[in-house]
Amino acid sequence: SEKTGVIARSETVKMEDPVSVGSSSPAVDTHPPEASASKKKRKRRRFPRQPHWTHEFTHNCVEKVKSLFPHLRAESGGFLPLKIGITNDFAAFLTEHPETELTLDEWSCAISCITTRQVYLLRTAVAGIPRYGLDGLPAGQVSECDAQNARRWLAVREKQKLKMKTMQEQTASTEKIER
Incomplete structure (x- = not known):
């Protein structure tokens, strides 16, 4: 650990x-x-992003997950909260279905992208909401700890947005003064 x-x-x-x-x-x-x-x-990420996980590669991986597991998508867009340990389930799925056109690396890339999106974080920011397995059936709930973590990430992003907005406003006002 x-x-x-x-x-x-x-x-x-x-x-x-x-x-x-x-x-x-x-x-x-x-x-x-x-x-x-x-x-x-030190800024540490939970899972370091691989160098080959480019924007295009990530997009293709997410599209493959969408097509293979459409039942994990929410009606309003985005993905449902995923079961803790779903990557282990996917590894077992790959063993049972070797013809699957999605590798474990592609799965990891897609899940990394999916679980850091704002829509996903908003869904997991509420404790008690069901999580879903590969079969699309409920498999556990979002814990209070997980919900707090999602809210923390949302707050970090909000702080970053405000900082960027302030910087843009300062740049715009500086440009007006220079004119």
Whole structure:
């Protein structure tokens, strides 16, 4: 798990610290490095985007998922909330149906795109809403934790939109002044 990796990294740092203990600087001995500061500097994605996942490739992957699993689409557009672990189900589906014209990589690309779209996040921002499996049947519900995470991502996007709007307004006002 991720927590285990974090613990292992901090233990490694602690093992290196005794080497610097002989230093005369009191900062070394009394102020351990703050983990939260280093976390804020790094932007980490849950699933790193592959270099070959271009806009066109992603679009084609999503279209393949739409055609193979039309029952996962909502009537109003977008996709229904997907079951936790649906990628494992898709891997089993591929084993049973090797003739499928969608690879696991294409599936992962499409799901990465689908689950980060605004419409999907809005649907998953409500706890208790059913999630759906590959067969189109309900398979669990959106948990409160998942709903909070979706709301957090929506808030981040809203903040980014406001920042962009402010920057555009500043640019427009600067251009007017220069004229």
